[in-house]
Amino acid sequence: MELFGYSIWSFVGMAAFLVVGPIVGCLLAGLDRKLSAGMQGRVGPRIRQPWWDFRKLWGKEDATVNGAQDLYVWLYLIFIVLAGMAFFAGANFLLCVFIQTLGALFLILAGYASRSPYAELGAQREIVQVMSYEPMVLLVAIGMFMATGTFEVNSVLTADVPMIRWLPLIFAGLLYVLTIKLRKSPFDISMAQHAHQEIVRGIVTEFSGKTLALVELSHWYETVMFLGWIGMFAMWGGGWVAAVVAVVVALAVWFLEIVIDNNFARVKWQAMLKSAWWVALILGGINIVYLIFV
Amino acid sequence: MSYVSKSPWVIHYDGSSCNGCDIEVLAALTPLYDAERFGVVNTGNPKHADIFIVTGGVNAQNAPIIKQIYDQMLEPKIVVACGACACGGGVYQSCYNVMHEGTRAVIPVDAYVPGCAVKPESIIDAVVAGIDLLEEKAKKMKKNPADKDRTDADAGHGVHASVANVDDVPGAGSADVR
Numbered sequence: 001m002e003l004f005g006y007s008i009w010s011f012v013g014m015a016a017f018l019v020v021g022p023i024v025g026c027l028l029a030g031l032d033r034k035l036s037a038g039m040q041g042r043v044g045p046r047i048r049q050p051w052w053d054f055r056k057l058w059g060k061e062d063a064t065v066n067g068a069q070d071l072y073v074w075l076y077l078i079f080i081v082l083a084g085m086a087f088f089a090g091a092n093f094l095l096c097v098f099i100q101t102l103g104a105l106f107l108i109l110a111g112y113a114s115r116s117p118y119a120e121l122g123a124q125r126e127i128v129q130v131m132s133y134e135p136m137v138l139l140v141a142i143g144m145f146m147a148t149g150t151f152e153v154n155s156v157l158t159a160d161v162p163m164i165r166w167l168p169l170i171f172a173g174l175l176y177v178l179t180i181k182l183r184k185s186p187f188d189i190s191m192a193q194h195a196h197q198e199i200v201r202g203i204v205t206e207f208s209g210k211t212l213a214l215v216e217l218s219h220w221y222e223t224v225m226f227l228g229w230i231g232m233f234a235m236w237g238g239g240w241v242a243a244v245v246a247v248v249v250a251l252a253v254w255f256l257e258i259v260i261d262n263n264f265a266r267v268k269w270q271a272m273l274k275s276a277w278w279v280a281l282i283l284g285g286i287n288i289v290y291l292i293f294v
Numbered sequence: 295m296s297y298v299s300k301s302p303w304v305i306h307y308d309g310s311s312c313n314g315c316d317i318e319v320l321a322a323l324t325p326l327y328d329a330e331r332f333g334v335v336n337t338g339n340p341k342h343a344d345i346f347i348v349t350g351g352v353n354a355q356n357a358p359i360i361k362q363i364y365d366q367m368l369e370p371k372i373v374v375a376c377g378a379c380a381c382g383g384g385v386y387q388s389c390y391n392v393m394h395e396g397t398r399a400v401i402p403v404d405a406y407v408p409g410c411a412v413k414p415e416s417i418i419d420a421v422v423a424g425i426d427l428l429e430e431k432a433k434k435m436k437k438n439p440a441d442k443d444r445t446d447a448d449a450g451h452g453v454h455a456s457v458a459n460v461d462d463v464p465g466a467g468s469a470d471v472r
Binding site: 043044045049053058059060061205206 | 297328332344432
Protein backbone atom coordinates (compact mmCIF):
# COMPACT_ATOMS: atom_id res chain seq x y z
CA MET A 1 0.00 0.00 0.00
CA GLU A 2 1.20 3.49 -0.75
CA LEU A 3 0.38 6.97 0.45
CA PHE A 4 1.77 10.07 -1.30
CA GLY A 5 4.22 7.76 -3.07
CA TYR A 6 5.63 6.30 0.14
CA SER A 7 4.98 2.94 1.76
CA ILE A 8 2.26 3.07 4.37
CA TRP A 9 4.73 1.50 6.82
CA SER A 10 6.80 4.69 6.74
CA PHE A 11 3.86 6.61 8.17
CA VAL A 12 3.08 3.85 10.65
CA GLY A 13 6.71 3.92 11.83
CA MET A 14 6.69 7.70 12.22
CA ALA A 15 3.41 7.75 14.11
CA ALA A 16 4.46 4.83 16.31
CA PHE A 17 7.70 6.57 17.27
CA LEU A 18 5.90 9.84 17.96
CA VAL A 19 3.25 8.27 20.19
CA VAL A 20 4.59 4.96 21.50
CA GLY A 21 8.26 6.06 21.58
CA PRO A 22 8.06 8.13 24.79
CA ILE A 23 5.93 5.47 26.51
CA VAL A 24 8.52 2.79 25.74
CA GLY A 25 11.33 5.18 26.66
CA CYS A 26 9.64 5.99 29.97
CA LEU A 27 9.17 2.29 30.79
CA LEU A 28 12.80 1.62 29.88
CA ALA A 29 13.91 4.45 32.17
CA GLY A 30 11.80 3.00 34.99
CA LEU A 31 13.15 -0.47 34.32
CA ASP A 32 16.66 0.98 34.37
CA ARG A 33 16.11 2.42 37.86
CA LYS A 34 14.48 -0.79 39.08
CA LEU A 35 17.24 -3.03 37.71
CA SER A 36 19.95 -0.68 38.99
CA ALA A 37 18.35 -0.78 42.44
CA GLY A 38 18.23 -4.58 42.25
CA MET A 39 21.90 -4.73 41.34
CA GLN A 40 22.64 -2.54 44.39
CA GLY A 41 20.56 -4.73 46.71
CA ARG A 42 17.68 -2.24 46.99
CA VAL A 43 13.99 -2.58 46.22
CA GLY A 44 13.96 0.51 44.06
CA PRO A 45 11.09 2.67 42.80
CA ARG A 46 8.09 1.59 40.78
CA ILE A 47 8.52 1.14 37.04
CA ARG A 48 6.21 4.16 36.52
CA GLN A 49 8.44 6.41 38.62
CA PRO A 50 9.93 8.38 35.67
CA TRP A 51 6.39 9.24 34.54
CA TRP A 52 5.49 10.51 38.01
CA ASP A 53 8.73 12.52 38.07
CA PHE A 54 7.83 13.98 34.69
CA ARG A 55 4.30 14.97 35.77
CA LYS A 56 5.62 16.49 38.98
CA LEU A 57 8.24 18.55 37.14
CA TRP A 58 5.56 19.70 34.70
CA GLY A 59 3.54 21.12 37.60
CA LYS A 60 6.38 22.98 39.30
CA GLU A 61 6.70 26.73 39.44
CA ASP A 62 8.22 28.20 36.29
CA ALA A 63 11.62 29.75 36.92
CA THR A 64 13.52 29.58 33.66
CA VAL A 65 16.75 31.53 33.66
CA ASN A 66 16.03 33.10 30.28
CA GLY A 67 13.84 32.62 27.25
CA ALA A 68 16.64 31.37 25.03
CA GLN A 69 17.16 28.37 27.29
CA ASP A 70 13.58 27.20 26.89
CA LEU A 71 13.75 27.72 23.14
CA TYR A 72 16.92 25.61 22.86
CA VAL A 73 15.48 22.82 24.98
CA TRP A 74 12.33 22.77 22.83
CA LEU A 75 14.48 22.64 19.68
CA TYR A 76 16.49 19.79 21.23
CA LEU A 77 13.27 17.84 21.75
CA ILE A 78 11.91 18.68 18.29
CA PHE A 79 15.07 17.64 16.44
CA ILE A 80 15.44 14.42 18.43
CA VAL A 81 11.83 13.58 17.58
CA LEU A 82 12.41 14.44 13.89
CA ALA A 83 15.56 12.29 13.80
CA GLY A 84 13.71 9.37 15.33
CA MET A 85 10.78 9.80 12.95
CA ALA A 86 13.18 9.84 10.00
CA PHE A 87 14.74 6.61 11.28
CA PHE A 88 11.50 4.76 12.00
CA ALA A 89 10.04 5.91 8.70
CA GLY A 90 12.86 3.93 7.12
CA ALA A 91 14.37 7.03 5.55
CA ASN A 92 18.02 7.98 5.10
CA PHE A 93 20.23 6.95 8.03
CA LEU A 94 22.67 9.81 7.43
CA LEU A 95 19.78 12.26 7.65
CA CYS A 96 18.79 10.72 10.98
CA VAL A 97 22.37 11.01 12.31
CA PHE A 98 22.71 14.64 11.26
CA ILE A 99 19.34 15.73 12.65
CA GLN A 100 20.15 13.95 15.89
CA THR A 101 23.50 15.77 16.09
CA LEU A 102 21.72 19.08 15.54
CA GLY A 103 19.44 18.21 18.46
CA ALA A 104 22.49 17.43 20.62
CA LEU A 105 23.97 20.81 19.68
CA PHE A 106 20.82 22.59 20.85
CA LEU A 107 21.12 20.86 24.21
CA ILE A 108 24.68 22.20 24.47
CA LEU A 109 23.45 25.71 23.60
CA ALA A 110 20.77 25.37 26.28
CA GLY A 111 23.52 24.53 28.76
CA TYR A 112 25.50 27.62 27.77
CA ALA A 113 22.41 29.85 27.75
CA SER A 114 22.14 30.00 31.53
CA ARG A 115 25.68 31.34 32.06
CA SER A 116 25.93 29.24 35.21
CA PRO A 117 29.41 27.80 35.81
CA TYR A 118 28.04 24.31 36.46
CA ALA A 119 25.87 24.29 33.36
CA GLU A 120 28.70 25.72 31.25
CA LEU A 121 31.05 23.04 32.51
CA GLY A 122 28.39 20.46 31.68
CA ALA A 123 27.98 21.96 28.20
CA GLN A 124 31.72 21.81 27.58
CA ARG A 125 31.76 18.20 28.71
CA GLU A 126 28.79 17.46 26.45
CA ILE A 127 30.82 18.80 23.51
CA VAL A 128 33.55 16.31 24.42
CA GLN A 129 30.89 13.57 24.50
CA VAL A 130 29.72 14.53 21.00
CA MET A 131 33.34 14.63 19.78
CA SER A 132 33.89 11.18 21.23
CA TYR A 133 30.96 9.37 19.67
CA GLU A 134 30.58 11.17 16.37
CA PRO A 135 33.45 9.46 14.41
CA MET A 136 32.11 6.00 15.27
CA VAL A 137 28.56 6.95 14.30
CA LEU A 138 29.79 8.22 10.93
CA LEU A 139 31.72 4.97 10.46
CA VAL A 140 28.45 3.12 11.08
CA ALA A 141 26.89 5.07 8.22
CA ILE A 142 29.91 4.49 5.97
CA GLY A 143 29.99 0.78 6.77
CA MET A 144 26.26 0.58 6.17
CA PHE A 145 26.69 2.06 2.70
CA MET A 146 29.63 -0.19 1.84
CA ALA A 147 27.80 -3.32 2.98
CA THR A 148 24.36 -2.66 1.52
CA GLY A 149 24.98 0.04 -1.10
CA THR A 150 22.40 2.35 0.41
CA PHE A 151 21.78 4.70 3.31
CA GLU A 152 18.05 3.88 3.28
CA VAL A 153 17.07 2.24 6.56
CA ASN A 154 14.16 0.61 4.73
CA SER A 155 16.40 -1.35 2.37
CA VAL A 156 18.68 -2.40 5.22
CA LEU A 157 15.75 -3.72 7.23
CA THR A 158 14.49 -5.76 4.28
CA ALA A 159 17.92 -7.00 3.11
CA ASP A 160 18.57 -10.75 2.74
CA VAL A 161 20.99 -11.00 5.67
CA PRO A 162 21.13 -8.86 8.82
CA MET A 163 23.69 -6.07 8.57
CA ILE A 164 25.66 -7.45 11.52
CA ARG A 165 26.88 -10.17 9.16
CA TRP A 166 28.96 -7.55 7.35
CA LEU A 167 29.57 -5.12 10.20
CA PRO A 168 30.35 -7.14 13.35
CA LEU A 169 33.23 -4.89 14.45
CA ILE A 170 31.38 -1.70 13.64
CA PHE A 171 28.48 -3.06 15.72
CA ALA A 172 30.88 -3.58 18.62
CA GLY A 173 32.18 -0.04 18.13
CA LEU A 174 28.62 1.29 18.17
CA LEU A 175 28.02 -0.55 21.45
CA TYR A 176 31.05 1.24 22.86
CA VAL A 177 29.85 4.71 21.89
CA LEU A 178 26.26 3.90 22.84
CA THR A 179 27.37 4.16 26.47
CA ILE A 180 28.63 7.66 25.68
CA LYS A 181 25.47 8.61 23.81
CA LEU A 182 23.22 7.36 26.61
CA ARG A 183 25.51 9.10 29.13
CA LYS A 184 25.88 5.99 31.24
CA SER A 185 28.74 5.42 33.65
CA PRO A 186 31.75 5.27 32.97
CA PHE A 187 30.93 7.95 30.38
CA ASP A 188 28.30 9.97 32.27
CA ILE A 189 30.63 12.93 32.18
CA SER A 190 28.33 15.72 31.05
CA MET A 191 25.21 14.67 32.94
CA ALA A 192 25.07 11.83 35.47
CA GLN A 193 21.78 9.97 35.75
CA HIS A 194 22.14 8.53 39.22
CA ALA A 195 24.29 11.05 41.05
CA HIS A 196 22.62 14.37 41.62
CA GLN A 197 25.20 16.85 42.89
CA GLU A 198 25.68 20.06 40.92
CA ILE A 199 28.90 19.36 39.11
CA VAL A 200 28.00 15.87 37.97
CA ARG A 201 24.47 16.90 37.01
CA GLY A 202 26.29 19.27 34.67
CA ILE A 203 24.22 20.54 31.81
CA VAL A 204 20.83 20.19 33.53
CA THR A 205 21.88 22.06 36.68
CA GLU A 206 20.00 25.20 35.71
CA PHE A 207 17.02 23.44 34.17
CA SER A 208 14.02 23.17 36.40
CA GLY A 209 10.32 22.40 36.26
CA LYS A 210 8.95 22.10 32.72
CA THR A 211 12.37 22.58 31.11
CA LEU A 212 13.80 19.63 33.02
CA ALA A 213 10.70 17.60 32.16
CA LEU A 214 11.29 18.30 28.45
CA VAL A 215 14.89 17.12 28.76
CA GLU A 216 13.63 13.88 30.34
CA LEU A 217 11.12 13.45 27.51
CA SER A 218 13.89 13.95 24.96
CA HIS A 219 15.94 11.28 26.74
CA TRP A 220 13.08 8.82 26.38
CA TYR A 221 12.86 9.54 22.65
CA GLU A 222 16.65 9.34 22.30
CA THR A 223 16.86 5.99 24.07
CA VAL A 224 14.26 4.44 21.79
CA MET A 225 15.96 5.82 18.68
CA PHE A 226 19.41 4.57 19.71
CA LEU A 227 18.01 1.12 20.51
CA GLY A 228 16.40 1.29 17.07
CA TRP A 229 19.88 1.80 15.60
CA ILE A 230 21.05 -1.29 17.47
CA GLY A 231 18.02 -3.29 16.34
CA MET A 232 18.68 -2.28 12.73
CA PHE A 233 21.85 -4.39 12.76
CA ALA A 234 19.93 -7.56 13.63
CA MET A 235 16.94 -7.05 11.28
CA TRP A 236 16.52 -8.74 7.91
CA GLY A 237 13.81 -9.56 5.37
CA GLY A 238 11.22 -7.31 6.97
CA GLY A 239 9.36 -10.23 8.60
CA TRP A 240 7.83 -10.48 12.07
CA VAL A 241 10.32 -13.08 13.31
CA ALA A 242 13.22 -10.85 12.31
CA ALA A 243 11.53 -7.89 14.00
CA VAL A 244 11.22 -9.85 17.25
CA VAL A 245 14.89 -10.84 16.99
CA ALA A 246 15.85 -7.18 16.49
CA VAL A 247 13.82 -6.08 19.51
CA VAL A 248 15.36 -8.83 21.66
CA VAL A 249 18.86 -7.80 20.57
CA ALA A 250 18.08 -4.15 21.36
CA LEU A 251 16.74 -5.06 24.82
CA ALA A 252 19.75 -7.28 25.51
CA VAL A 253 22.02 -4.36 24.65
CA TRP A 254 19.94 -2.13 26.93
CA PHE A 255 20.46 -4.62 29.77
CA LEU A 256 24.18 -4.71 29.02
CA GLU A 257 24.27 -0.91 29.28
CA ILE A 258 22.66 -1.07 32.73
CA VAL A 259 25.19 -3.68 33.87
CA ILE A 260 28.04 -1.49 32.60
CA ASP A 261 26.45 1.57 34.22
CA ASN A 262 26.40 -0.14 37.61
CA ASN A 263 29.85 -1.66 37.48
CA PHE A 264 32.13 1.12 36.32
CA ALA A 265 33.22 4.36 37.90
CA ARG A 266 33.26 7.57 35.87
CA VAL A 267 36.45 8.10 33.85
CA LYS A 268 38.11 11.38 32.96
CA TRP A 269 37.11 13.00 29.69
CA GLN A 270 40.57 12.37 28.22
CA ALA A 271 40.11 8.63 28.68
CA MET A 272 36.66 8.77 27.07
CA LEU A 273 37.83 10.76 24.05
CA LYS A 274 40.98 8.72 23.46
CA SER A 275 39.36 5.32 23.94
CA ALA A 276 36.34 6.18 21.77
CA TRP A 277 38.56 7.38 18.92
CA TRP A 278 40.84 4.35 19.19
CA VAL A 279 37.81 2.08 19.15
CA ALA A 280 36.48 3.91 16.09
CA LEU A 281 39.85 3.75 14.36
CA ILE A 282 40.63 0.10 15.09
CA LEU A 283 37.21 -1.60 15.02
CA GLY A 284 35.81 0.69 12.32
CA GLY A 285 39.04 0.61 10.30
CA ILE A 286 39.42 -3.17 10.31
CA ASN A 287 35.77 -3.67 9.44
CA ILE A 288 35.97 -1.23 6.52
CA VAL A 289 39.15 -2.84 5.20
CA TYR A 290 37.33 -6.18 5.44
CA LEU A 291 34.42 -4.76 3.46
CA ILE A 292 36.80 -3.47 0.77
CA PHE A 293 38.33 -6.90 0.21
CA VAL A 294 35.21 -9.01 0.64
CA MET B 295 -3.64 12.91 44.43
CA SER B 296 -1.14 14.96 42.50
CA TYR B 297 2.18 13.73 41.21
CA VAL B 298 4.31 15.75 43.60
CA SER B 299 3.53 13.28 46.37
CA LYS B 300 4.85 10.39 44.30
CA SER B 301 8.13 11.98 43.44
CA PRO B 302 9.50 13.93 46.41
CA TRP B 303 13.02 14.99 45.54
CA VAL B 304 15.08 15.98 48.52
CA ILE B 305 17.88 18.43 49.09
CA HIS B 306 19.83 18.11 52.29
CA TYR B 307 21.82 20.76 54.14
CA ASP B 308 23.85 20.04 57.26
CA GLY B 309 24.39 23.06 59.51
CA SER B 310 26.64 23.21 62.55
CA SER B 311 26.30 19.85 64.21
CA CYS B 312 28.03 16.64 65.17
CA ASN B 313 27.04 15.22 61.72
CA GLY B 314 25.06 12.43 63.38
CA CYS B 315 21.79 13.45 61.69
CA ASP B 316 23.68 14.07 58.45
CA ILE B 317 24.77 10.44 58.43
CA GLU B 318 21.27 9.24 59.33
CA VAL B 319 19.79 11.11 56.36
CA LEU B 320 22.17 9.27 54.06
CA ALA B 321 21.36 6.03 55.89
CA ALA B 322 17.74 6.50 54.79
CA LEU B 323 18.94 6.11 51.19
CA THR B 324 20.96 2.94 51.77
CA PRO B 325 19.63 -0.51 50.81
CA LEU B 326 18.31 -1.13 54.34
CA TYR B 327 15.80 1.75 54.26
CA ASP B 328 15.88 2.54 50.52
CA ALA B 329 13.92 5.79 50.41
CA GLU B 330 13.93 5.58 46.60
CA ARG B 331 11.07 3.08 47.02
CA PHE B 332 8.87 6.13 47.56
CA GLY B 333 10.38 8.03 44.66
CA VAL B 334 12.76 9.98 46.88
CA VAL B 335 15.82 11.21 45.05
CA ASN B 336 18.63 12.94 46.92
CA THR B 337 19.50 15.88 44.67
CA GLY B 338 22.26 18.37 45.30
CA ASN B 339 20.40 21.01 43.37
CA PRO B 340 17.81 23.28 45.01
CA LYS B 341 16.14 23.91 41.64
CA HIS B 342 15.29 20.22 41.33
CA ALA B 343 14.22 19.65 44.94
CA ASP B 344 10.76 19.60 46.56
CA ILE B 345 11.73 18.91 50.16
CA PHE B 346 14.46 20.76 52.03
CA ILE B 347 15.90 18.66 54.87
CA VAL B 348 17.92 20.68 57.34
CA THR B 349 20.06 18.91 59.90
CA GLY B 350 22.27 20.58 62.47
CA GLY B 351 22.00 23.95 64.11
CA VAL B 352 21.61 27.27 62.36
CA ASN B 353 24.22 29.88 63.10
CA ALA B 354 25.00 33.36 61.86
CA GLN B 355 27.31 32.01 59.21
CA ASN B 356 25.10 29.38 57.62
CA ALA B 357 21.78 31.22 57.96
CA PRO B 358 22.19 33.13 54.65
CA ILE B 359 23.12 29.85 52.93
CA ILE B 360 20.00 28.11 54.21
CA LYS B 361 17.89 31.05 53.13
CA GLN B 362 19.46 31.03 49.68
CA ILE B 363 18.88 27.31 49.18
CA TYR B 364 15.27 27.80 50.25
CA ASP B 365 14.78 30.75 47.90
CA GLN B 366 16.19 28.83 44.95
CA MET B 367 13.73 25.98 45.41
CA LEU B 368 10.60 26.13 43.31
CA GLU B 369 7.01 25.91 44.52
CA PRO B 370 5.53 23.68 45.79
CA LYS B 371 8.22 23.07 48.41
CA ILE B 372 8.42 22.18 52.09
CA VAL B 373 11.06 22.31 54.80
CA VAL B 374 11.76 19.49 57.25
CA ALA B 375 13.95 20.24 60.27
CA CYS B 376 15.64 16.97 61.26
CA GLY B 377 17.05 16.44 64.72
CA ALA B 378 17.27 18.43 67.93
CA CYS B 379 19.76 20.99 66.58
CA ALA B 380 17.74 21.87 63.49
CA CYS B 381 14.53 22.02 65.55
CA GLY B 382 15.90 24.28 68.25
CA GLY B 383 19.64 24.39 68.59
CA GLY B 384 19.95 21.14 70.52
CA VAL B 385 23.00 20.83 72.75
CA TYR B 386 24.47 23.84 70.98
CA GLN B 387 21.51 26.05 71.85
CA SER B 388 23.38 28.29 74.29
CA CYS B 389 26.43 28.74 72.10
CA TYR B 390 26.98 32.41 71.31
CA ASN B 391 26.58 32.07 67.57
CA VAL B 392 23.80 29.46 67.38
CA MET B 393 20.23 30.60 66.78
CA HIS B 394 18.18 29.06 69.54
CA GLU B 395 15.01 28.80 67.43
CA GLY B 396 16.79 26.50 65.01
CA THR B 397 15.81 26.43 61.35
CA ARG B 398 12.64 28.50 61.78
CA ALA B 399 14.81 31.50 62.61
CA VAL B 400 15.56 31.76 58.90
CA ILE B 401 12.90 29.94 56.89
CA PRO B 402 9.39 28.63 57.57
CA VAL B 403 9.52 25.02 58.73
CA ASP B 404 6.73 22.56 57.86
CA ALA B 405 7.78 19.49 59.85
CA TYR B 406 9.95 18.89 62.88
CA VAL B 407 11.67 15.56 63.47
CA PRO B 408 12.86 14.92 67.02
CA GLY B 409 15.88 12.86 67.95
CA CYS B 410 19.58 13.10 68.63
CA ALA B 411 20.46 11.73 66.22
CA VAL B 412 17.23 11.26 64.25
CA LYS B 413 16.38 7.72 63.21
CA PRO B 414 16.15 7.04 59.49
CA GLU B 415 12.61 5.74 60.14
CA SER B 416 11.59 9.11 61.58
CA ILE B 417 13.09 10.93 58.61
CA ILE B 418 11.06 8.80 56.23
CA ASP B 419 8.00 9.39 58.46
CA ALA B 420 8.55 13.15 58.26
CA VAL B 421 8.99 13.08 54.51
CA VAL B 422 5.76 11.11 54.17
CA ALA B 423 3.98 13.59 56.46
CA GLY B 424 5.49 16.43 54.45
CA ILE B 425 4.10 14.93 51.29
CA ASP B 426 0.56 15.80 52.47
CA LEU B 427 1.64 19.42 52.86
CA LEU B 428 3.23 19.39 49.42
CA GLU B 429 -0.07 18.10 48.11
CA GLU B 430 -1.95 20.98 49.72
CA LYS B 431 0.46 23.54 48.32
CA ALA B 432 0.27 22.01 44.85
CA LYS B 433 -3.54 22.30 44.97
CA LYS B 434 -3.34 25.94 46.06
CA MET B 435 -0.87 26.61 43.24
CA LYS B 436 -3.26 25.12 40.72
CA LYS B 437 -6.08 27.32 41.99
CA ASN B 438 -4.07 30.51 42.03
CA PRO B 439 -0.85 30.23 40.03
CA ALA B 440 -0.31 34.01 39.98
CA ASP B 441 0.11 34.30 43.74
CA LYS B 442 3.87 34.73 44.01
CA ASP B 443 4.30 35.00 47.77
CA ARG B 444 2.11 32.06 48.66
CA THR B 445 4.62 30.16 50.78
CA ASP B 446 5.58 33.01 53.02
CA ALA B 447 1.96 33.96 53.53
CA ASP B 448 0.71 30.38 53.91
CA ALA B 449 3.40 29.27 56.28
CA GLY B 450 1.99 31.57 58.96
CA HIS B 451 5.12 31.45 61.07
CA GLY B 452 6.02 35.03 60.38
CA VAL B 453 9.56 34.20 61.36
CA HIS B 454 10.80 34.34 57.83
CA ALA B 455 9.56 37.87 57.38
CA SER B 456 10.84 39.18 60.69
CA VAL B 457 14.42 38.13 59.99
CA ALA B 458 14.64 39.80 56.64
CA ASN B 459 18.39 40.09 56.60
CA VAL B 460 20.03 37.50 58.77
CA ASP B 461 23.41 39.15 58.34
CA ASP B 462 22.20 41.97 60.55
CA VAL B 463 21.37 39.74 63.48
CA PRO B 464 24.43 37.68 64.37
CA GLY B 465 23.58 35.11 66.99
CA ALA B 466 19.91 36.08 66.67
CA GLY B 467 19.34 36.81 70.31
CA SER B 468 20.37 33.56 71.90
CA ALA B 469 21.24 35.59 74.95
CA ASP B 470 17.90 37.31 75.49
CA VAL B 471 16.03 34.03 75.97
CA ARG B 472 18.34 32.38 78.42
